[in-house]
Amino acid sequence: MADTSNDVIVLGSGPGGYVAAIRCAQLGLKTAIVERELLGGICLNWGCIPTKALLRSAEIMHFAKHAKDYGLKIAGEIEADLDAVVKRSRGVAKQLNQGVTHLMKKNKIAVHMGEGTLTGPTSLTVKGEKGEEKLTAKHVIVATGARARDLPFAKADGKRVWTYRHAMTPTEMPTKLLVIGSGAIGIEFASFYNDMGVDVTVVEMLDRIVPVEDKDVSAFLEKSLTKQGMTIMTGAGVEDIKVSGTGVKAKIKGKDGKVTETEFSHCITAIGIVPNTENIGVEKLAEMDRGFIQIDPYGRTKSKGLWAIGDCTPGPWLAHKASHEGVTCAEAIAKELGNKDVHPHPLDRNNIPGCTYCHPQIASVGLTEAKAKEAGHEVKAGTFPFIGNGKAIALGEAEGFVKTVFDAKTGELLGAHMVGAEVTEMIQGFVVGKTLETTEAELMNTVFPHPTISESMHESVLASYGRALHI
Incomplete structure (x- = not known):
């Protein structure tokens, strides 16, 4: 040894x-x-x-x-x-x-x-x-x-009940898929399999999907995914799952308290870690x-x-x-260990972006409008839709918006929330801004390149102060 x-x-x-x-x-x-x-x-x-x-x-x-x-x-x-x-x-x-x-x-x-x-x-x-x-x-x-956390009554077996690992290397394409949990992992796999032509149902215990996001983003995403053919059940819970050689039978308690039993070919559990x-x-x-x-x-x-x-x-x-x-x-x-040239700095959790790569994408940083108000801020918030952005229309990706949240008194950028094409690449602009402790004035005075979807970031800041140009 x-x-x-x-x-x-x-x-x-x-x-x-x-x-x-x-x-x-x-x-x-x-x-x-x-x-x-x-x-x-x-x-x-x-x-x-x-x-x-x-x-x-x-x-x-x-x-x-x-x-x-x-x-x-x-x-x-x-x-x-x-x-x-x-x-x-x-x-x-x-x-x-x-x-x-x-x-x-x-x-x-x-x-x-x-x-x-x-x-x-x-x-x-x-x-x-x-x-x-x-x-x-x-x-x-x-x-x-x-x-991945297992469901107590249906442990992942890799055959019919999957975690993300099984969902990434499927031996067969599901025909009817149940996704339990609508955080980033659940929604990304729901989006993937839906685009691949699978009949997808998402069950979320809380009252909206992607519950950590701003409620406007959640509402927009739910509408979009439903339009794409997904079944979304919020305020619902899976009470039991029976696994057979051909599929899973799930007892789902809906928002109204009624329990229905539905058959699926496969189930993905995405209920945390x-x-x-x-x-x-x-x-x-x-x-x-x-x-x-x-x-x-x-x-x-x-x-x-x-x-x-x-x-x-x-x-x-x-x-x-x-x-x-x-x-x-x-x-x-x-x-x-004695190095005098390093100056470690602790992580500011308010400046950590979150990205979810569903279709459409979502990305955010900082406080949601509701959380900003809960924290005692007087808030100015503005939203700019992609339908007002030339590049988004040219790309055929006019679905989405950018929302920014500011402190009304100081102009501090408290949070930014986006849904739509390539927003996971754009959020970093606001992350840099927040890290540099930006206010609305700097963002308004920044020249954004045209034509880019990122112009909608500029417009959302302007919208927060009633100055949007293209809506």
């Missing part, structure tokens, strides 16, 4: 862990990373990236079906080749996994493949390809992520809350030398939040 001493060991190589390791290495720290499955973690291999590849295929399918709207003729029937769609998605994941492998080599980060278990705040054992290794470090970062913190020896070393590791704004736990980042810590559970925490944590460690 070899004993290897490091400055930092990172447990988990997802977008939090591998980024933390790279930043540690950049800062001259001897760094090792432990991974039990695939470098890049869930995000690169089974989450954010390969799902976008699937959604791109669905988007192309959608455009092909609507070719005549663009003056184009496509001869013959348009069909989805499920195996080829999945193969493309897996190829994208493989390319990115290889990219992370290269980054580890480039930054001279020692990779230990296997199951890591903490034996103390700064030591762990790894059981894997080299047998059992004992590793020690001055600091350890836990970045073990999270997994469970942190991967069991059996890694962390419970005795850190304060825990429902399995999540409690940390200070820099990632410190209560045990000296032990840190945690990403989905195994309190939310929001987003890849980009994990990466940002990884950098902050690495810099805080370097500072503790």
Whole structure:
């Protein structure tokens, strides 16, 4: 049993862990990373990236079906080749996994493949390809992520009841699909399978879909998805599921309290996550809350030398939040180890954007109008519809809007909410603005390029102050 001493060991190589390791290495720290499955973690291999590849295929399918709207003729029937769609998605994941492998080599980060278990705040054992290794470090970062939560009465079996992992590599196309939960994961898969021609029903326990978004976005998205042929049930709950060899029978309690039994070919559960913190020896070393590791704004736990980042810590559970925490944590460690040139800054949760890649896309940052009012702000809010934007009309993507929320007294940008084409690419403009503590004056005085959909961002700011030009 070899004993290897490091400055930092990172447990988990997802977008939090591998980024933390790279930043540690950049800062001259001897760094090792432990991974039990695939470098890049869930995000690169089974989450954010390969799902976008699937959604791109669905988007192309959608455009092909609507070719005549663009003056184009496509001869013959348009069909989805499920195996080829999945193969493309897996190829994208493989390319990115290889990219992370290269980054580890480039930054001279020692990779230990296997199951890591903490034996103390700064030591762990790894059981894997080299047998059992004992590793020690001055600091350890836990970045073990999270997994999909199972329904208590219908555990995912990969055949009829799926989590996102099964939904990404289906062996057959569903005919009638039940999606339980309308957060980002549920709605993205509902959108993908709907575009692929599947009959999709979404059941959401709360009174609106994508419940963390502004209510205007939720209402618009529900209307849009319904128009695309989806069945949306809000204020509803799945009370029981019976699985057979041919499908699932679901008892669904509707908004009116009536329980109906409906048959589906498959079911996707997207009802939240469970942190991967069991059996890694962390419970005795850190304060825990429902399995999540409690940390200070820099990632410190209560045990000296032990840190945690990403989905195994309190939310929001987003890849980009994990990466940002990884950098902050690495810099805080370097500072503790005597580096006077680093100035770590804690994460401002109000400036973390959220993106959902359904069709149409949604993106947001900061407070919703309702939350801003709840927080005691006097609010000025404005909305600009894509139908008033020349580029959106030219693209045939005139469905959507941008909404901005300001503090009426100070002009501070409190939040921005968008639904429509490419909004996931546009939200960053408002994120930069919020990070720079912008007010409406700077945004109004910014020159936006024409013709772009981003002009609707400018117009929404103007609309908040009764000055919109194109509505």
